[in-house]
Amino acid sequence: MHTLPSRVAAGCLILAGFATAQIVPVDRKPAQDETVQLSPFEVSAGAVQGYATTSATSASRLAVPITEIPTNVIVLNETLIEDVLAVGVEDTLSLIGGVSALAETTSAETNQFSSRGYTSASAQRDGFTDLLFGNKGGFNYAFVERIEYVKGPAGILYGQHTPGGMLNLVSKRPLSRPRTKVGVMAGSYGFYRGDLDTSGHLGAKKKFGYRLAASYMLTHGPLNHPGELFKDKGFLAINPMVRYRTDQGIELWAWTGFIRDRSPRLRRITKTFQSNGDGIAHPHPEIMDNGMAHNVVTNYSQVNTDNYELGATKRFDLGPLRLDVRLLGRTIQQFDSGSLVTTSGSDVYVDKAGAIIGTDGRTFDFSRVLGNLGGFYRPGLQTTGTSNTTESSTYATDFGFAFKLGPTQHKLLVFATYNRLEQVATPGINGRVYTVTTAAALEALGAERVGTVGRVWLYPLNRIALAGITPERVVANATGSTLQNTTKVEGDQTAYGFQERLSFWQNRAFLVAGARFTDNETSNQVNTAAATVTTDRSWSDGYGALYKAYAGETGDVALFYNANETFIPVYTLDQRLATFGQKFPNRIVSIREYGVKVDLLKSRLVATASVYDMDENNVLLSQVDEDGTVTGVVNRSYSVPKGKRTTHGWEVDLSYHVMPGLNTVLSYGDRTARQADGTIPYGQPDQTFSALARYEVQRGPLRNASLLWSYTWWGESILSTRTNWRMLPGAIHNAVLGYRWKSYRFGFRIENVLDHLALRPSVNETAVGVTNHRNFRLSVGRTW
Numbered sequence: 001m002h003t004l005p006s007r008v009a010a011g012c013l014i015l016a017g018f019a020t021a022q023i024v025p026v027d028r029k030p031a032q033d034e035t036v037q038l039s040p041f042e043v044s045a046g047a048v049q050g051y052a053t054t055s056a057t058s059a060s061r062l063a064v065p066i067t068e069i070p071t072n073v074i075v076l077n078e079t080l081i082e083d084v085l086a087v088g089v090e091d092t093l094s095l096i097g098g099v100s101a102l103a104e105t106t107s108a109e110t111n112q113f114s115s116r117g118y119t120s121a122s123a124q125r126d127g128f129t130d131l132l133f134g135n136k137g138g139f140n141y142a143f144v145e146r147i148e149y150v151k152g153p154a155g156i157l158y159g160q161h162t163p164g165g166m167l168n169l170v171s172k173r174p175l176s177r178p179r180t181k182v183g184v185m186a187g188s189y190g191f192y193r194g195d196l197d198t199s200g201h202l203g204a205k206k207k208f209g210y211r212l213a214a215s216y217m218l219t220h221g222p223l224n225h226p227g228e229l230f231k232d233k234g235f236l237a238i239n240p241m242v243r244y245r246t247d248q249g250i251e252l253w254a255w256t257g258f259i260r261d262r263s264p265r266l267r268r269i270t271k272t273f274q275s276n277g278d279g280i281a282h283p284h285p286e287i288m289d290n291g292m293a294h295n296v297v298t299n300y301s302q303v304n305t306d307n308y309e310l311g312a313t314k315r316f317d318l319g320p321l322r323l324d325v326r327l328l329g330r331t332i333q334q335f336d337s338g339s340l341v342t343t344s345g346s347d348v349y350v351d352k353a354g355a356i357i358g359t360d361g362r363t364f365d366f367s368r369v370l371g372n373l374g375g376f377y378r379p380g381l382q383t384t385g386t387s388n389t390t391e392s393s394t395y396a397t398d399f400g401f402a403f404k405l406g407p408t409q410h411k412l413l414v415f416a417t418y419n420r421l422e423q424v425a426t427p428g429i430n431g432r433v434y435t436v437t438t439a440a441a442l443e444a445l446g447a448e449r450v451g452t453v454g455r456v457w458l459y460p461l462n463r464i465a466l467a468g469i470t471p472e473r474v475v476a477n478a479t480g481s482t483l484q485n486t487t488k489v490e491g492d493q494t495a496y497g498f499q500e501r502l503s504f505w506q507n508r509a510f511l512v513a514g515a516r517f518t519d520n521e522t523s524n525q526v527n528t529a530a531a532t533v534t535t536d537r538s539w540s541d542g543y544g545a546l547y548k549a550y551a552g553e554t555g556d557v558a559l560f561y562n563a564n565e566t567f568i569p570v571y572t573l574d575q576r577l578a579t580f581g582q583k584f585p586n587r588i589v590s591i592r593e594y595g596v597k598v599d600l601l602k603s604r605l606v607a608t609a610s611v612y613d614m615d616e617n618n619v620l621l622s623q624v625d626e627d628g629t630v631t632g633v634v635n636r637s638y639s640v641p642k643g644k645r646t647t648h649g650w651e652v653d654l655s656y657h658v659m660p661g662l663n664t665v666l667s668y669g670d671r672t673a674r675q676a677d678g679t680i681p682y683g684q685p686d687q688t689f690s691a692l693a694r695y696e697v698q699r700g701p702l703r704n705a706s707l708l709w710s711y712t713w714w715g716e717s718i719l720s721t722r723t724n725w726r727m728l729p730g731a732i733h734n735a736v737l738g739y740r741w742k743s744y745r746f747g748f749r750i751e752n753v754l755d756h757l758a759l760r761p762s763v764n765e766t767a768v769g770v771t772n773h774r775n776f777r778l779s780v781g782r783t784w
Contacts, residue, residue, distance in 0.1 A: 039251060039313045040324045040400055042173065050663035051080045052606040052655040054599055058148040058168040060499060060512075061127050061157060061413055062324075062400050067599045068503070070512055070544030070560040072151040072610050074653050080665070083694055083708055085185070085736055085749040085779050086141055087193070087217075089113065094712045095690050096149055097651035098669025099165075102714060102732075102760045102769075108301065108338075109265040110135040114684040114761070116152060116614060117647035117673030118164035125169045127157065128330060129394050129419055131305060133169065136336040137261045138303035140237035142195065142215040146170045151651070152591040152612060155540030155566035156499055156514040157415075163566050163589035163614065171255060174209030174243050175199040183781030187749075190220035190231075191777065207246070213239040221264030222772045223291055226467035227341070229300040233262035250314045257307035265301055268770040269293045270759070271347075271376075273366040274725055281725040281765055282366045284373060288757055291770050292459055295378060297466050298341035301385070305334045324400040330393065337387040339428075341474055343456045344380035344435060347766060349373065361765060362723060375463055377455040381436040381445070383471050386427045393420040408504045413514075416496040427484035429471055434478035441479050445469065488531075490523040497540075508551055513543035520569060534571045538586055541565070546597075555600035560610075562593040572620060575631050575638045584641050589616045607654040612647075619643030619676035643676030661706075665692040680718050683763045685729075687715030696738070706738035717761040725765060730758030732771050747779035 040062050053075040055065050066073055074096050086092050089111050093101035101113040112121040112135060121135035125143075133139045150166040158166050178200040185193040199211040217235040221228060236259070243253040268291025272281035287293050311328040349357040349364075352374040358364045394417065401412040427433065436442055442454030446465045449455070457463035497516030503509065518538050525531040542564035550557040568587040574580060595610025618641040628634040649671030656664045669688045673681050680686075690713070696706035713731040718724055733753040739746045752774045760769030 039326070040315075041313060041326050041398065049602070049604045049657040050655065051077060051083075051665055052599075052603050052657060053077045053146070054603050054606060056148050057127065057170070058124075058150045058166065059154065059157075060411075060501065061398055061415065062411060064411075064501070065599075066606070066608070067548065067556040067558045067597045068507075068510055068546065070510065070546040070562050071154065071564070072562070072593060072595060072608055072612075072651070074149045074151070074608065076147040076149075078146055081141060081144070081147075083736065083738070084692075084710065084734075085747050085777055087185075087777070089139060092147060093149075093167075094688075095665055095667060095692060095710075097653045097667035097690075098151065098649065098671060098688055099149065100685050100688050100714055100761060102712070102730075102771075108296075108299070109137065109267050111137070111139055113167075114681075115149075115164035116612070116649065116671060117645075117681050117684065118162050119681075119684065120162035120164060120167070122162070123167040123169050124158065126171050127168060128328065128396055128417070129392065130169070130307070130330075131332050131334050131390065131392060132257060132259065132307065133167070134303070134336065136301060136303050136338050137235075137263065137265055138259045138305055138334075138336070140215055140217075140235070140259065140261075142197070142213040142237040143171065143239050143257055144169050145172045151610075152562070152593060152614065153542075153564045153566035153589050155564060156497060156516050156542050159493075159495055159516055159518040159538075159540055159566070160520075160569060161566055163568075163616065171241070172197070172211055172213055172239060173241065173253075174201070174211045179783065181781060181783045183745075183779060185777055185779045187777035188775035189222050189224065190218065192219070193217040195781075207244060209243040209245075211239075211241045213237075217263060219263055221266055222268050222775070223264075223266050223294075225264065225266045225292075225294070225296075225299070226461075226464065227296060227298040227469075228264040228266065229298060229468065229470075230262035230302060231264050233302075234260075235263040236260040248314075250312060252312050253310070255307075255309040255311070257305070259303060259305035259307075261303040262301075264299070266294060266296060266299055267291070268772060269762075269767045270770050271361055272719075272725070272759075272765045272768050273361050273364075273369065274723075275366040279725055281719060281723075281727050281759065281768060283759055283768065283770070284369060286373065287459065288759075288770050290461065292461055293767060295343045295347075295458060295766075296340055297343060297381065297456070297458075297464070298469055298471070300471070301336075301338050301340070303334070303336045305332065307332045320403055322402040324398075324402075326396075326398040326400075328394070328396045328398075330395075332390070332392040334390045334392075335387070336390075337385065339383070339385035339387060339471070341469055341471055342382060342384050343378035343458060344382045344437070345378045347376045347378060347458075348455075349376045375457060375459045377448075377457045379437070379442075379453055379455065381442065381447075381456055381466065381469075381474060383429050383434045383474050384427075386425050388423055388425050390421070390423045392422075394418070408502055409507065410503075411501040413499045413501075414496075415498070417494075419491070419493040419495075421489070421491040421493075423489045425487045425489075427486070429475060431484050431486045432481045433484055434475045434481045436474060436477055436479055438479050441477050445473065445477055485526050488523075488525040490531075492521045494519045506551075508548040510546040511543070512545070513541075515539060515541035518567075522571075534583075536569050536571070536583075536586065538567050538569075540567060554602060555598070555605075557600065558597045560593075560595050560597060562591065562595075562610075565590040568616075570618070570620070570641075572639060575636075576640075577630065577632055584620060584639070585618045587616055587618045589614060601657075604657040605654075607652070607656075609650070609652040611650040614647040616645035616676075619645055621676060645674065645676050647671055647673040649673075661696040661698045663694050665690070667691075679721065679724075682718050682720045682724075683761050685714035685717045685761050687713075687729075689713040694736075696740075704740040706736075706740075708736040708738065710734045714761060719765050719768075720763045723765050727759055727761060727768070730760065730771070732756075732758060743782050743784050745779075745781045745783065747777075747781075749777040749779070751775050751777070 123133035499514030694708035
């Protein structure tokens with residue numbers, strides 16, 4: 001952790017120049033129209049050239065040009081999201097260098113992605129805690145103007161977060177000019193979707209602005225699994241927002257978001273085996289083709305979210321000092337359920353003659369099932385999954401100061417946040433997991449019986465007799481149940497800090513430093529037992545530097561260095577006699593990153609490339625007290641905070657508007673990661689590559705016709721420590737045919753153009769993700 005020296009350095013940046021310079025007024029440009037002038041906490045919604053975007057808020061909470069931020073920040077704008085006809089997370093995040101959104105670590109869609117050796121399924125919205133992006137669904141582009149991704153630790157602003165990076169969803173806001181978009185989509189897998197996005201103003205001075213985005217989607221999912229209870233229930237997203245600007249320069253807004261997501265989430269998965277002990281995960285071709293390797297019989301997962309936000313901003317011109325203030329309050333209520341009826345016990349593989357091959361794919365060779373698999377079953381049934389009820393509140397204030405001190409210009413952000421979280425997790429049904437294991441009870445439900453064994457078939461599809469069985473029937477016929485722990489978590493987090501950004505040499509050199517203090521208090525209650533209260537107080541700090549090696553009429557080329565960190569709270573207590581009962585130190589993840597940023601040809605070419613080293617310290621390692629001198633008990637296991645996890649790599653992201661009508665995006669990431677025990681993080685590819693090109697005909701009879709082609713490739717990964725089998729690289733090609741006619745826009749997306757199935761990075765050898773077969777999506781929209 002960067003401790004006192006870097007905090008002192010940051011303070012010195014604020015005071016720099018006072019000894020030798022006199023305060024002079026900050027430069028200002030008169031606004032063309034004060035009623036549509038953007039707050040410094042907002043960024044313009046539009047792209048500069050094609051897919052290039054030159055400013056972001058995620059790395060500073062203030063709108064800052066990317067070539068003036070010593071942090072690796074990648075932006076995916078509205079134009080790109082629309083052109084790829086994005087619906088799922090992987091449609092966009094896979095275009096970022098080093099990010100893999102094709103990871104499939106469970107049998108259901110999770111919104112999970114990996115970056116720089118870590119996985120995540122969460123995101124901020126406008127720089128603050130939010131629940132619109134989670135691992136049980138609920139994400140919809142109806143809420144998103146653009147996507148910003150800050151690579152690596154960013155603890156100054158965000159405190160504790162996934163060390164691989166911070167995903168920030170930028171909300172839709174009222175536009176400067178009235179605009180309405182409507183669109184409909186239809187495609188494979190029973191897919192239908194309708195979208196509305198309208199924005200306007202009321203009154204001659206445009207003081208009152210509004211925006212309403214809404215989306216409704218129906219789909220059967222890529223499997224059309226007969227056990228999806230909610231396949232016809234759909235996914236509704238509504239996002240109303242209003243804004244009012246007073247004559248005194250105060251901007252007030254109310255933002256709301258509502259999600260009702262019962263869309264099918266089961267993904268295509270396959271079983272894998274090794275061949276002759278080669279340690280490689282080989283997919284069974286028949287199961288891979290139909291994707292039906294699930295142990296799920298019935299899925300009734302859902303997400304309901306209500307999100308409310310009030311906020312205000314105000315600018316104060318105080319002579320030589322400009323102050324921008326933002327106040328924000330946000331409350332979220334969410335119910336999410338991963339409830340399922342699944343089979344229990346081990347997979348039992350049967351050959352085409354009906355003879356049992358084995359009960360664990362790790363114990364026999366691939367040749368035993370290749371061309372000879374009659375199916376597989378499990379000998380039990382159970383209700384499982386967890387339902388969470390969550391209430392979250394966030395209150396925040398930001399003070400943005402802008403001033404000059406002699407030859408230096410300063411932008412100082414001082415901030416404070418308070419978060420309150422209450423979550424109750426209830427496993428199974430009413431806190432119990434109900435099981436059906438006897439042959440007679442399974443037979444009564446409709447399962448096959450052979451002797452004293454009930455067979456709940458999972459493959460092939462025509463033998464899945466119990467698909468769609470209701471949880472109530474399982475409970476009514478249960479032969480046993482197990483009480484599960486219902487947990488209640490209450491958390492309070494208070495944080496405050498600052499980030500100073502100093503520029504000099506005619507805005508060609510920038511120094512950034514800051515620090516954040518986070519105070520966590522968490523209460524955990526299991527069933528009716530007394531709650532356990534834990535506390536943690538942590539400092540996060542960092543600094544960076546950027547120098548524009550070239551700054552001219554055609555743009556900028558900047559070199560940057562970033563040293564930042566985040567932390568992972570540790571609440572485990574020490575069992576060693578010398579330090580007994582003390583809380584172990586938090587795990588600190590720090591980064592050292594060197595890179596170059598390019599914004600050239602009047603923003604036609606925008607790129608970032610960097611090399612980074614990340615270290616995670618204080619990882620707990622398990623040891624054994626062989627003689628009892630450490631813990632007082634012979635052969636007792638204990639932990640020591642001496643482990644270290646490392647990640648090293650490099651990445652490139654490039655957006656190039658080659659010529660009128662032709663836009664391209666290229667990205668690449670290469671990383672080497674080792675966990676504290678020396679193993680490789682599982683379910684994450686070691687390399688990623690993505691290329692996208694779109695050309696729109698500029699003249700002639702095909703004018704306004706377009707073709708977009710994207711190629712995404714991922715490198716090797718490994719499965720979990722159950723096998724540590726290698727997963728070979730994979731790739732997918734997608735295309736979008738488009739045409740614009742007057743105010744109408746037509747699109748036809750072809751996913752997996754070559755219809756080549758590939759394995760997705762996964763964790764368990766019995767549930768390895770598979771890309772979808774070639775499928776289609778037709779879109780028609782109008783804008784006015």
